[in-house]
Amino acid sequence: MEFQQNLLNYISEALITTNETISIAESVTSGLFQLAFSQMPNAAMFYKGGITAYALEQKVKILNVDYDEGNACDCVSEQIAETMALSVAKLFDTDWSIAVTGYANPIRSSTYKIFSYYSFAYKGEVILSRKLELHPKTQALGAQQYYTEFILGCFKSEINKLLILK
Numbered sequence: 001m002e003f004q005q006n007l008l009n010y011i012s013e014a015l016i017t018t019n020e021t022i023s024i025a026e027s028v029t030s031g032l033f034q035l036a037f038s039q040m041p042n043a044a045m046f047y048k049g050g051i052t053a054y055a056l057e058q059k060v061k062i063l064n065v066d067y068d069e070g071n072a073c074d075c076v077s078e079q080i081a082e083t084m085a086l087s088v089a090k091l092f093d094t095d096w097s098i099a100v101t102g103y104a105n106p107i108r109s110s111t112y113k114i115f116s117y118y119s120f121a122y123k124g125e126v127i128l129s130r131k132l133e134l135h136p137k138t139q140a141l142g143a144q145q146y147y148t149e150f151i152l153g154c155f156k157s158e159i160n161k162l163l164i165l166k
Contacts, residue, residue, distance in 0.1 A: 007152055008040045014159045015046035015096070023092035024050030025063055025084040027075065028102040028116050032148040048092040053084075063087040074109045076101050078117045078129045085121040097121045098155060100147060102132075104140040112136060114143050118151045120158055128158055 015022060024033045034050040037043055051062060056075055059065040064087045065080055073080065084099035102116025103109075114136055119129040132150060134143050 004149065007149075007156060008036065010156055011152065011159065012040035012042060012046070014156075014163065016042060018159075018163070020095035021046050021048050021092075022096040022098070023048050023088045023094040025088035025097065025099040026050065026052050027054050027059070027100070028104050029100050029144050029148050030054075032144055033098060033100065033151075036148060036152060048094050051088060051091075059084070062091070076103065076110070076115075076117065078119070078131065081117040081119040082121075082126045082129055085119040085126060086124070089121050089124065095123055098151065100151060102147070104143040104147075106136045114138050116147050118147070118154075120155060122158075122162070128154070130154070 022037070024037065026033050031052045034052070037047040040047065053059045053062055056070045059070055059075055060067050063084045065075065065083050070080060081099045081101050084101065085097045088099060089097035098118065098120055100116050100118040103114050106112040106114055113133065115131055115133040117129065117131050120127050132147060134146060
């Protein structure tokens with residue numbers, strides 16, 4: 001998998017410049033965010049790690065997702081993404097975190113749609129949560145790659161907003 005190098009470089013430089021750290025919690029992207037961050041220049045200076053948790057039990061145990069809430073929505077909701085983002089930041093003790101959960105294949109529990117929810121947390125607070133929908137005929141790997149690239153682009157925008165304020 002190849003990522004846009006200029007995007008990776010920008011995020012890397014921004015996190016190093018601000019002396020901030022990041023962690024990842026993902027399910028639908030199955031480690032693609034962790035791969036992307038590992039490809040960034042000087043990643044060890046800001047990337048503390050990540051978790052890929054598919055099963056409800058692991059999201060409950062590791063990422064503090066409420067069992068009943070997760071069970072009711074197949075662990076795919078804005079609230080679940082927010083909980084994942086806040087929990088992984090706390091677990092890895094990072095300034096930033098990105099969390100994503102969703103569907104890469106159209107199945108019955110997704111009402112045959114392909115979508116994800118993603119959240120960014122910054123210093124213990126959720127600063128952005130969104131739903132991203134794709135065409136139902138999108139291939140699974142294509143969906144996972146699109147989610148990763150698109151969300152990284154959104155993350156770049158959030159970093160820009162904070163850099164302007166500093």
